[in-house]
Amino acid sequence: MTATEFGRALRRWRDRVPPGAAGLPSGGQRRAAGLRREELALLAGISVDYVTRLEQGRAVNPSAQVVEALARALRLSAEERAYLFRLAGLVPPGPETVPGYLTPSVQRLLDRLVGVPVGVYDAMWTLLLANPLYAALMGDPSGRRGLERNGVWRNFLGPGSRVRQTPEERREFQAALVADLRTTAARYPKDRQLQLLIEELRAKSERFAELWDSGAVGTQPGGRKTVDHPQVGPLTLDCDILSVAGSDLRIMVYTAEPGTEDAERLALLGVLGTQSLVG
Missing domain, CATH: 3.30.450.180 (Beta-Lactamase)
Known part of the structure; x- marks a missing residue:
């Protein structure tokens, strides 16, 4: 798995989350129906610059905490969340880890x-x-x-x-x-x-x-x-x-x-x- 594939997955899933569904204002001029990078960064608790570098494949080896936060912000299913962890080169959290997943x-x-x-x-x-x-x-x-x-x-x-x-x-x-x-x-x-x-x-x-x-x-x-x-x-x-x-x-x-x-x-x-x- 490559950083480029991880970035593609982020962009694809970001585009499908309506801001209103994430509790964010949905008005104004928007080029796409999904979340903006700054909105994803806000929801995940990370910087906009880091989201940009992840999507462009310039940031590698995100931590498990960052991947979990992104999965939560993007409202991924259990299968999609596990896939995102594997794209990051990480093993999805098992039962021995404190759960941080919102179904x-x-x-x-x-x-x-x-x-x-x-x-x-x-x-x-x-x-x-x-x-x-x-x-x-x-x-x-x-x-x-x-x-x-x-x-x-x-x-x-x-x-x-x-x-x-x-x-x-x-x-x-x-x-x-x-x-x-x-x-x-x-x-x-x-x-x-x-x-x-x-x-x-x-x-x-x-x-x-x-x-x-x-x-x-x-x-x-x-x-x-x-x-x-x-x-x-x-x-x-x-x-x-x-x-x-x-x-x-x-x-x-x-x-x-x-x-x-x-x-x-x-x-x-x-x-x-x-x-x-x-x-």
């Missing part, structure tokens, strides 16, 4: 969850997909790369999130997060990316190392959360974490009680999107 049926389900913030994470809490309202609520993740997209890393080593927490709530949340990650590590002991994440966190965060060494296992619960948004103010929302049998993905959905000020602010956020009210 077309799950993608269609997510497409229908309009009006509510939805984020999809894998079992190691790496953000795979965020709908526009989730990005508006929690901050636009499109510029995040690598570990910056991982919720555990961000909580211990990064900027955290907009969710308001007391010191006690933060300690409890971190403990649950680490217990959840340990459960995942037991399920996927051979996943190299998961091992690297744990090594990074243990080396750089004393708090994570302390919690990890405690040996606790569990799952990360949802619950009621208050999000401090810089434009519309605080929103107190119910956070539910859904799972799909066989995928091990975490679908995080935020909803507001109807008729409340929180529901009004969430509706306003849907109008504003990720734009700022100032400047």
Whole structure:
């Protein structure tokens, strides 16, 4: 398989995905019905230049993470995804790897969850997909790369999130997060990316190392959360974490009680999107 064949496959599959189906605006002058390169780059979380070089056969040996992100953005079937991995000279991820694949049926389900913030994470809490309202609520993740997209890393080593927490709530949340990650590590002991994440966190965060060494296992619960948004103010929302049998993905959905000020602010956020009210 050659880089040229990989690039041809990307262009062919990009041309068949209508922007509206990917949650993107479909108006304006378009030379083709499918995604533009910059739109594919946005959806996959990689640079436009890299997409261009991949399509032109000038970039070789893309990582498994990049191929997975492209397959997800292009909404490939399981067979097409496996084919793209082989074109890249990679073995398609097996059952020992943390799943990062969204089936077309799950993608269609997510497409229908309009009006509510939805984020999809894998079992190691790496953000795979965020709908526009989730990005508006929690901050636009499109510029995040690598570990910056991982919720555990961000909580211990990064900027955290907009969710308001007391010191006690933060300690409890971190403990649950680490217990959840340990459960995942037991399920996927051979996943190299998961091992690297744990090594990074243990080396750089004393708090994570302390919690990890405690040996606790569990799952990360949802619950009621208050999000401090810089434009519309605080929103107190119910956070539910859904799972799909066989995928091990975490679908995080935020909803507001109807008729409340929180529901009004969430509706306003849907109008504003990720734009700022100032400047």
